[in-house]
Amino acid sequence: MAEQNILKEMFFDGEDLTEKQRQIIIAAIESFSEKGFAATSTSEIAKKAGVAEGTIFRHYKTKKELLLSIVSPVMSKLISPFIMKDLYKVIDQRYEKYEDFLRAMIYNRKEFLIKNLPVLKIMVQEIPFHDELREQFKEHVAKEIYQRMSKFVEHYKQKGEIIEMPTFSIIRFTATSIIGHVLARYVFFPEANWDDEAEIDRTIHFIMHGLAAKQ
Amino acid sequence: MAEQNILKEMFFDGEDLTEKQRQIIIAAIESFSEKGFAATSTSEIAKKAGVAEGTIFRHYKTKKELLLSIVSPVMSKLISPFIMKDLYKVIDQRYEKYEDFLRAMIYNRKEFLIKNLPVLKIMVQEIPFHDELREQFKEHVAKEIYQRMSKFVEHYKQKGEIIEMPTFSIIRFTATSIIGHVLARYVFFPEANWDDEAEIDRTIHFIMHGLAAKQ
Amino acid sequence: MAEQNILKEMFFDGEDLTEKQRQIIIAAIESFSEKGFAATSTSEIAKKAGVAEGTIFRHYKTKKELLLSIVSPVMSKLISPFIMKDLYKVIDQRYEKYEDFLRAMIYNRKEFLIKNLPVLKIMVQEIPFHDELREQFKEHVAKEIYQRMSKFVEHYKQKGEIIEMPTFSIIRFTATSIIGHVLARYVFFPEANWDDEAEIDRTIHFIMHGLAAKQ
Amino acid sequence: MAEQNILKEMFFDGEDLTEKQRQIIIAAIESFSEKGFAATSTSEIAKKAGVAEGTIFRHYKTKKELLLSIVSPVMSKLISPFIMKDLYKVIDQRYEKYEDFLRAMIYNRKEFLIKNLPVLKIMVQEIPFHDELREQFKEHVAKEIYQRMSKFVEHYKQKGEIIEMPTFSIIRFTATSIIGHVLARYVFFPEANWDDEAEIDRTIHFIMHGLAAKQ
DNA sequence: CATGAATGAGCTTTCATTCAT
DNA sequence: TATGAATGAAAGCTCATTCAT
Numbered sequence: 006m007a008e009q010n011i012l013k014e015m016f017f018d019g020e021d022l023t024e025k026q027r028q029i030i031i032a033a034i035e036s037f038s039e040k041g042f043a044a045t046s047t048s049e050i051a052k053k054a055g056v057a058e059g060t061i062f063r064h065y066k067t068k069k070e071l072l073l074s075i076v077s078p079v080m081s082k083l084i085s086p087f088i089m090k091d092l093y094k095v096i097d098q099r100y101e102k103y104e105d106f107l108r109a110m111i112y113n114r115k116e117f118l119i120k121n122l123p124v125l126k127i128m129v130q131e132i133p134f135h136d137e138l139r140e141q142f143k144e145h146v147a148k149e150i151y152q153r154m155s156k157f158v159e160h161y162k163q164k165g166e167i168i169e170m171p172t173f174s175i176i177r178f179t180a181t182s183i184i185g186h187v188l189a190r191y192v193f194f195p196e197a198n199w200d201d202e203a204e205i206d207r208t209i210h211f212i213m214h215g216l217a218a219k220q
Numbered sequence: 221m222a223e224q225n226i227l228k229e230m231f232f233d234g235e236d237l238t239e240k241q242r243q244i245i246i247a248a249i250e251s252f253s254e255k256g257f258a259a260t261s262t263s264e265i266a267k268k269a270g271v272a273e274g275t276i277f278r279h280y281k282t283k284k285e286l287l288l289s290i291v292s293p294v295m296s297k298l299i300s301p302f303i304m305k306d307l308y309k310v311i312d313q314r315y316e317k318y319e320d321f322l323r324a325m326i327y328n329r330k331e332f333l334i335k336n337l338p339v340l341k342i343m344v345q346e347i348p349f350h351d352e353l354r355e356q357f358k359e360h361v362a363k364e365i366y367q368r369m370s371k372f373v374e375h376y377k378q379k380g381e382i383i384e385m386p387t388f389s390i391i392r393f394t395a396t397s398i399i400g401h402v403l404a405r406y407v408f409f410p411e412a413n414w415d416d417e418a419e420i421d422r423t424i425h426f427i428m429h430g431l432a433a434k435q
Numbered sequence: 436m437a438e439q440n441i442l443k444e445m446f447f448d449g450e451d452l453t454e455k456q457r458q459i460i461i462a463a464i465e466s467f468s469e470k471g472f473a474a475t476s477t478s479e480i481a482k483k484a485g486v487a488e489g490t491i492f493r494h495y496k497t498k499k500e501l502l503l504s505i506v507s508p509v510m511s512k513l514i515s516p517f518i519m520k521d522l523y524k525v526i527d528q529r530y531e532k533y534e535d536f537l538r539a540m541i542y543n544r545k546e547f548l549i550k551n552l553p554v555l556k557i558m559v560q561e562i563p564f565h566d567e568l569r570e571q572f573k574e575h576v577a578k579e580i581y582q583r584m585s586k587f588v589e590h591y592k593q594k595g596e597i598i599e600m601p602t603f604s605i606i607r608f609t610a611t612s613i614i615g616h617v618l619a620r621y622v623f624f625p626e627a628n629w630d631d632e633a634e635i636d637r638t639i640h641f642i643m644h645g646l647a648a649k650q
Numbered sequence: 651m652a653e654q655n656i657l658k659e660m661f662f663d664g665e666d667l668t669e670k671q672r673q674i675i676i677a678a679i680e681s682f683s684e685k686g687f688a689a690t691s692t693s694e695i696a697k698k699a700g701v702a703e704g705t706i707f708r709h710y711k712t713k714k715e716l717l718l719s720i721v722s723p724v725m726s727k728l729i730s731p732f733i734m735k736d737l738y739k740v741i742d743q744r745y746e747k748y749e750d751f752l753r754a755m756i757y758n759r760k761e762f763l764i765k766n767l768p769v770l771k772i773m774v775q776e777i778p779f780h781d782e783l784r785e786q787f788k789e790h791v792a793k794e795i796y797q798r799m800s801k802f803v804e805h806y807k808q809k810g811e812i813i814e815m816p817t818f819s820i821i822r823f824t825a826t827s828i829i830g831h832v833l834a835r836y837v838f839f840p841e842a843n844w845d846d847e848a849e850i851d852r853t854i855h856f857i858m859h860g861l862a863a864k865q
Numbered sequence: 866c867a868t869g870a871a872t873g874a875g876c877t878t879t880c881a882t883t884c885a886t
Numbered sequence: 887t888a889t890g891a892a893t894g895a896a897a898g899c900t901c902a903t904t905c906a907t
Contacts, residue, residue, distance in 0.1 A: 040349060047880080059888070059890060063888070217429050261897065271872090272873055273872090274871070471779050476876065487894055493893095560775065601852075607831075608853075611829070619822055640860075641819075646748070691902080692901080703902090703903085708868095
C-alpha cells in the first residue's frame with residue numbers, strides 16, 4: 006500500500022491515466038522486477054491489476070511498449086537534476102570542494118533512487134536486451150550525465166581540488182563508488198543495520214582519500 | 221571459432237561430454253547471454269547446436285537444468301584462487317603491501333574473467349530470478365570470498381598499511397572499484413583504446429589514495 | 436447429429452456454456468469414448484470441435500480437468516433418483532414386491548443410461564486410472580447407492596419377500612444382473628434383435644427365481 | 651517377489667525367453683495394469699525392467715506388439731479347460747446337476763484368475779481400443795466359450811435341470827453372476843473379510859434359485 | 866544380444882495479441 | 887473504454903522408434 010502511493014506520485018503526477026492504466030503499470034512494475042520482463046506474462050499482469058487481458062492492449066500496443074512506458078519516464082527523471090538551467094553557476098557558488106558537490110548529489114538522488122528501485126532494477130536488467138532502451142540510456146542518460154559531470158570534474162581539477170587523471174577515470178571511480186554504496190545499502194543488504202550518514206561519509210572519504218593510512 | 225576453443229578449454233577439460241552435448245552448451249551460452257534465459261527457446265538452441273530438440277532434454281531434464289549446468293561450474297572456478305591451501309602464507313610472504321596483493325589478484329583473475337565473460341554475464345543477469353543460483357552464489361562465492369578477503373584486509377590493517385575503517389566497507393570499496401574497471405573495460409567500452417596497464421595502475425592508485433590532490 | 440442433440444439435453448440444461456465450449460465437450464466425449472482418455476490428443480479434440488487448441492485450455496486448465504468436467508456431472512445425475520426426499524415412502528406405498536421395485540428402477544434409469552452411454556463408458560474406463568474419479572465414484576455413487584439400496588433390501592427381507600442372505604450379496608446379485616443386461620443390450624450386442632420387454636422380464640425373473648426349473 | 655514367481659510360471663513355462671525379456675514383460679504388466687497401455691511409456695518400462703530402451707524394441711517391434719504378447723497367451727489359457735477333448739463325456743458323467751458343473755468350473759478357473767489378475771485387467775481395459783484384441787477375444791474366447799457353454803446348458807435344459815429360457819440369456823445370467831463374484835472378491839474389495847466357500851455357495855444358490863424366499 | 870544417444874513428430878500448455886460485444 | 891472469448895504460433899517437454907557401436 007505504502008509502495009503504491011509512492012509509485013503513484015512518481016508516475017502519475019500530471020499524467021492523465023485512467024485508474025485501470027495505473028493498476029496495470031503498478032502490476033507490471035511488480036512482476037517485471039520480480040521475474041524479469043520475458044518471464045512475465047501479460048495475463049499475469051492483467052490478473053494482478055484486476056483488469057481484462059484486452060485492456061492492457063488497449064493502452065499499450067505491445068508488451069514491449071508497456072515496458073518502455075515504465076522505464077522511459079524514470080530514465081528521464083533520473084537525470085533531471087543534471088539538466089537544470091544555470092546548474093553550473095549554482096554549483097560554483099555553493100560547492101567549494103568536490104566532496105561537497107558529491108555529498109549534495111548523493112542526497113539529492115537518494116530519495117529518487119529509493120522510490121524507484123523496482124523500476125531501476127527493471128531498467129538495469131532489460132537494457133542489455135532491448136536496443137531502444139540501450140539507445141535511450143546511452144543518449145539521454147549516460148551521455149548527458151557524462152558531459153555534465155565532465156565539466157564539474159574539470160572545474161575541480163583546475164581548482165586543484167582533485168588529482169590529475171583522465172576525466173573519464175575520475176567519473177568512473179566516483180560513479181562506481183556511489184553506485185556500490187546504493188547497491189549494498191538498498192539491493193544486497195537492505196536488512197542490515199546501517200548508519201547511513203556514516204556510510205555516506207565513508208564513501209566520500211574513500212573517493213577523496215582512498216584506503217591508504219595517513220602517514 | 222576462437223571463442224569456441226576458449227569455451228572448450230574452460231568447460232570441457234576432464235569432463236566426458238558427447239560432441240552434441242558440447243554443441244548444446246556452446247549454443248546455449250551464446251543465446252542466453254545475447255537474449256537472456258527466459259527469452260531463449262530450446263528450439264533455437266537446438267537449431268544453433270545442430271541437434272534435435274529432444275537431444276537437449278536427453279541430457280538436461282529441463283531448460284533450467286541446462287542453465288545451472290552452465291553457470292555452476294563457472295561459479296566454482298571463479299573463487300578457486302581464493303580457496304588455495306596455504307594461501308595466507310603465500311600472500312604474507314609475497315605481498316608486503318595491500319596494493320601488491322590487489323595487483324596480483326587483478327592479474328590472476330583477469331584471464332579467467334575475459335574467457336568467461338558470456339557465462340558471467342548470464343550469471344549476473346539470472347541470479348536475481350533463480351533461487352538456486354542466488355543461494356549458490358551467496359554460499360559458495362560471496363561468503364567464501366568475503367571471509368578470505370576479510371583476513372587479508374585485517375592483516376593489512378594491523379600492519380598499518382590501510383586505514384581504520386569497517387572491513388566490510390573496505391572490501392566493498394575495493395571490489396566495486398575493480399569490478400567497475402572490468403565492466404568499463406570489457407563490457408561497456410571494449411572497443412575503446414585502452415592502455416590496460418595504466419588503467420590498472422590508476423584503479424589501484426584510486427583505491428589506495430583516492431582522488432584528492434596531494435598537498 | 437441425433438446424438439449431439441441428446442448430449443446437449445443432458446449436459447447443457449441450465450448451464451451457460453459458450454457454443455465453442457459445447458463443441459469441445461461433444462468432441463471430447465466422442466474421442467475419449469472411442470480411443471480412451473490417454474490416447475486422445477487435445478489437438479484432435481480441437482480439430483473435431485472446430486476450435487483452436489488454445490480455446491480448450493481457456494475453458495479447462497488441463498486435459499484432465501476437461502475429463503472431470505465431463506464425467507462428474509454424469510456421476511451426480513446417475514444417482515439422482517436414489518437421493519429423492521421421501522423416496523422411502525413412495526417406494527413403500529407403490530411397490531409391494533421387490534420385483535416391482537426392480538422393474539421401476541430399471542425403467543427409470545434406462546433412458547438415462549442409453550443417453551449417457553458414451554460418458555458412462557469413459558467413466559468406467561478411466562476410474563481405475565484417476566484417483567479423483569475413483570474417490571468421487573466411491574463417495575458419491577457407490578456409497579450412496581449402497582446405503583439406500585440396503586434400506587430397501589432390508590425392508591423387503593423383513594416383509595419376507597426375499598431370502599435371508601447378507602444384504603451385500605443381495606445387492607451384488609441384483610446389480611450385476613441388471614448391469615449385465617445393460618452391457619449385453621447396449622454395449623456388446625446393440626445390433627441384435629432384442630425384445631426389450633421380454634428380456635427385462637427374464638432378468639427380473641432370474642433375479643427373483645434363479646435358473647432352477649420349478650418342480 | 652512372490653508375484654514374480656507366479657508370473658514366471660504362467661508366462662515363461664516352456665518358452666525360451668531371455669532374462670531381459672522376462673523383466674520387460676513383468677515390468678510392462680505392472681505398468682500397463684496400473685496406468686493403462688496408452689499412459690505407459692516404453693522408457694518407463696525399460697527403467698523398471700532394468701534394460702536399455704532399445705532392448706525392448708529388439709524383442710518387440712512396437713509397443714503394441716508387446717501388449718499383444720502379454721495379453722494373447724492369457725486369452726488362450728483362459729479358455730483352455732473348455733477346449734479339452736472329450737470334455738462332453740467327462741462332464742456328462744461327472745456332473746449330474748448344473749450347479750455341480752458350475753461349482754467345478756468356478757474352482758477350476760479360480761486359481762487361474764487370481765494369478766492373472768493384472769493381465770486380465772489389461773485385457774479388459776484395452777479390448778475396447780484395439781481391434782486385434784477385440785477380434786481375438788471374440789473369435790477365440792467369447793465364441794468358443796459360448797458354443798461350448800451352449801451345449802452344456804442345452805444338455806441340462808433337456809434333462810429338466812434348468813428352466814426353459816433362451817440359452818443366450820441363461821449363459822449371460824450365469825456368467826455375470828460369476829464374474830460379479832470375482833470382481834467383488836478380487837478387484838473391488840480384496841481386503842474385506844471373505845468366507846470364500848460360503849460366498850461361492852451363495853453365488854451358485856443365487857444362480858439356481860434367485861432371491862425369492864421359499865414359500 | 867544389448868546398449869543408449871539421437872531423432873523428429875507430437876504432446877500439453879502458454880503466450881501475446883485481436884476483435885466482436 | 888473495457889471486456890474476455892478466441893486465436894494460432896510457439897513454448898517446453900515426451901514419445902516410440904532407430905541405429906551405430
